[in-house]
Amino acid sequence: MLPDHGFIGCEPFLNGVVGALGHIRDKGLPNIRLHMGDALSVLKRIPDGALSFVYLLHPDPWPKARHAKRRMMNKGPVELIARKLKPGGEFRFGTDHPVYLRWALMVMNGHPAFEWLAKEPRDFLARPGGWPETRYEAKARRQGHEVWYMRYRRTDTKPEMSSDL
Numbered sequence: 001m002l003p004d005h006g007f008i009g010c011e012p013f014l015n016g017v018v019g020a021l022g023h024i025r026d027k028g029l030p031n032i033r034l035h036m037g038d039a040l041s042v043l044k045r046i047p048d049g050a051l052s053f054v055y056l057l058h059p060d061p062w063p064k065a066r067h068a069k070r071r072m073m074n075k076g077p078v079e080l081i082a083r084k085l086k087p088g089g090e091f092r093f094g095t096d097h098p099v100y101l102r103w104a105l106m107v108m109n110g111h112p113a114f115e116w117l118a119k120e121p122r123d124f125l126a127r128p129g130g131w132p133e134t135r136y137e138a139k140a141r142r143q144g145h146e147v148w149y150m151r152y153r154r155t156d157t158k159p160e161m162s163s164d165l
């Protein structure tokens with residue numbers, strides 16, 4: 001998929017990294033690099049405006065309100081993603097978790113650096129082209145869960161510099 005793009009995957013847990021390495025080897029994919037660790041530490045080292053896409057697929061939901069600060073979808077990470085995307089680049093976020101979806105809508109809606117690309121429900125109810133199905137997503141679907149696919153285009157607005165990173 002997209003052989004002319006370079007991909008960086010991030011995962012802190014060894015088992016996930018080993019599984020991904022197996023797929024990369026079996027499919028002979030030459031354009032993927034993996035970082036075993038925090039995705040934010042990779043993002044911080046990437047030049048501003050360098051990325052065409054950022055995918056946040058089925059992040060841990062941290063459903064309890066008192067754990068909301070641990071969610072990846074929060075002001076600091078979202079500002080960082082905004083800085084690293086080029087204007088017109090896309091932030092793609094997928095979840096099957098209704099609490100996380102509501103939270104994400106609150107974080108993203110009205111955000112000056114992003115435009116939500118959905119014009120009608122099918123735009124966020126069907127997986128868009130070029131968006132890979134993950135293992136977690138396939139399992140969620142087998143369990144009968146709805147999955148939501150949120151696409152946000154990076155506007156030309158300069159993002160805030162966040163102090164909480």
Ligand SMILES: C[S@@+](CC[C@H](N)C(=O)[O-])C[C@H]1O[C@@H](n2cnc3c(N)ncnc32)[C@H](O)[C@@H]1O
Binds near residue numbers: 013040058059135
């Ligand atoms: C619910 S799983 C989804 C895994 C995969 N994205 C999928 O859709 O099949 C959430 C994953 O996010 C990883 N994770 C949690 N915090 C992370 C971080 N700061 N950077 C990168 N990955 C993280 C976890 O280790 C876990 O594998």
